[in-house]
Each structure stands twice: as structure tokens, then as C-alpha cells.
Amino acid sequence: MKIPYSQEEITEIFRRFSVQRPEPVSELAYTNPFTLLVAVVLSAQATDAGVNKATRELFRVADNAAAMAALGEDAIREHIRTIGLYRNKAKNVAALAETLVAQHGGEVPGDRAALEALPGVGRKTASVVLNVAFGEETLAVDTHIFRIGNRLKLAPGATPEAVEQGLLRIIPQPYRRHAHHWLILHGRYVCKARKPDCEACVIADLCKAEIKTNDVPAPLHPIP
Template identity: 60%
Template sequence: MKKADVFEFYRRLAEADPSPQTELNYVNPYTLLVAVALSAQATDVGVNKATGPLFAKVTTPQAMLELGEDGLKQHIKTIGLFNTKAKNVIAAAQILVDKYGGEVPRDRAALEELPGVGRKTANVVMNTAFGAETIAVDTHIFRVSNRTGLAPGKNVLQVELKLEKVTPKPFLQGAHHWLILHGRYICKARKPECWRCPVADLCAYRPKTPAPMP
């Protein structure tokens, strides 16, 4: 995608949604960290159903430790891989209490040292909680980047680094949210809804999906 088209691509997404937000519910940086860790191989809707009651009780690593692994499992048992996730969340809470005074670090390397936290989760927390210009590449962003020609890559790290390179500075902080929402609701996996896409004319995908018959 040409440089001018990349700028226009983001400009249109920003015009349609000036203040994009994560669809995961959270109270503070710690609950965001937990929510994102729980969302691996799960839907935001499913995670929000489980964390609503959980975050009414637990908003700090210390409170999570007091709840305990078994107590946490009772809250998140509807989420896939809940046994492993509960173990990781409790282990991460212990590290946060012992090493960081119960605060969530703003550094990617420090975040990635926490059990159950990979680069994608770290990028989401840095971006959403602390305003860092990071882009967390999930399946939606990977698909949109390759399908449109915005930032083609063979793996998520390639796409992430290319997005950081081609995304104009004014759009860097919001890029993660615009791309994930675009992939979730318009540029869908099975059939992109090109007929209602605001950036269809800038996109390399062919043939465009026609509007459904009335």
C-alpha cells in the first residue's frame, strides 16, 4: 500500500471511530492485564461475563492472592483453558506483589516475564493502560494487514514491526484498536463485507465481496 494510501486508510478509520477502545472490561492496569491474559483463545464477550463478578471483588494482585487459585477457577471456569490460566494469574500476582509492590510494570520485558503474558498481551497493556504506541497483532490484525496490503508478513512479529514502520505517527496509539475492530466487524475472516467497508478502494483484496441480494 502506498504511503499516501496508508495515511488515508487510517484517517478514514479514525473519522468513523475517533476514540477506539478495547472491548474487554477492566478497572485498572492490573485488571486489564488479567483480562487480556484470560482472553487468549477466548472471546471478549465470554471473558467479560466471567470478569464482571471477579473484578467486583478483585482489583489488585494482593486481592487475587487472597482469592486463591481455587477461588479464581470458580469465576473463570467458563473460559477455555481456565485451569492453566488460573495458575498463571496467581503466579503473576505473586511476582507483582513481591517484585513490583503490587504495581503493573510499564516495560515490555518485565511484563513478558510474568507467567501467561506474551508479547501480544504486553503490547495491549502498554498501549491501553499506559498510552504506549504499541500494536498487538492478533488474528484479526494479522488478517487485515495481509489482506489489505497494509503490512504483509508471514508471522505476527513481522506484521507488528511492519505496522510500526508504516503507520503514521498520529495514528500509532489508536492503530491497534482500529485494526482489530475493523477485522472483527467488517473485514471478517470468512467473508469480508467489502460493500460497506470505508477503505475498500485502498485495499488490495480481490475480488471484492458484493452486497448480499435483497
């Protein structure tokens, strides 16, 4: 599908994102690939802040696969009761910890197929872990990126996979490593679901969204 942007415009969009957030990081709290994996599994249909609150004590007592497996489903469930779908998530976290111990020596694999074979881990979760923990140029499409891909007409698609492939086709090589975080943070804080904050948008002049209310880009400077 042809999109209404030139390659120069796309490059400029991601150049501005890179200036705004030179080294973007996940807002999930984690200390190693295992705690990152668990945090991402728990973040489905939950806010990062809510997950961080629930995992603060959980990761204090179990920050590796062996300790989490030993903790067990019941204890995990008590730690994460404040987040959505906690019963099923506790079952998955316990099972994935046991699988990591049994099949991977307790280490998180840096391979997509092995990650997606873990309980509770789908394509999006695997993409986040591969990107954040292993530095791969993956792009996990959450609700924010799915919305932006369609709203801005950067990568229109009916499914997250379609939006993912569309974005990977157009994002220039220098920007693929951090594109996942830039798009999520832009969707979370600027191009919001109910009412986009177009006055705060650094790409307002380039954006092709029909919903936009402003054509003047916000001042471009790094966000602390």
C-alpha cells in the first residue's frame, strides 16, 4: 500500500524523534533479561506504572528463573494481584521460569523461536526482549504503535503484524534500533488515543493524520 510520505519525510520524522529522545529506554523496571521478560509478560492490558509497583517486591525475592520457579505460582499470584489478569499471568510466569530452568539453563534465549515457545510469550513480547535485552532491530507493535501506524498513515494495517511489517519497510536503517520506543512514547504522551496533543508534536508539519489540529511543530530539544 502506498503511503502519503516521501522517504525524505520519513527520515526527517525519525531524525526528530532521535533528537528528542537520543537514548530511549523502557519505562518498565527491570535489572536483567529475565526480569525484563517477566515485566513485559505482565504488562499486557496493564500500565507500566502498575507493573512496576507489582514487581518491586517480586523481583526483590526472585530476580532469576530458578528463584522464580522456586517461588511458585501461588506466591507469584499474591505479588501481582494488583494488575489485570493476574491469575493467568502468575501461571505463565511460573511456567516460563520452570521452562527456562529446564531447557535453557535458567537463561533467557536470544532467539525469537525459543522465546515465543515460552509460556505467555507471543510475538510482541519476544520483539521487546530481543530489542531491549539483545539490541536487535525489532519493532513490537502495541496499541500505541498500532494506532500511530494507522492514524499517521505511516503503515496502515488491519493487524499488528501488518503494521509491524509496514514500519520495518520504511524506517531508515540508522533509526530502526530505537524506533519501537520512539513510537510508543510518542503515542503515550503526544499522539494520545482520545485527544492528540498536536501542540506538543515535533512532527506536526509532516504528519498526515486527518485528526491533527496543528501544522506547526513543537520546539525540538532533548527530553531529560
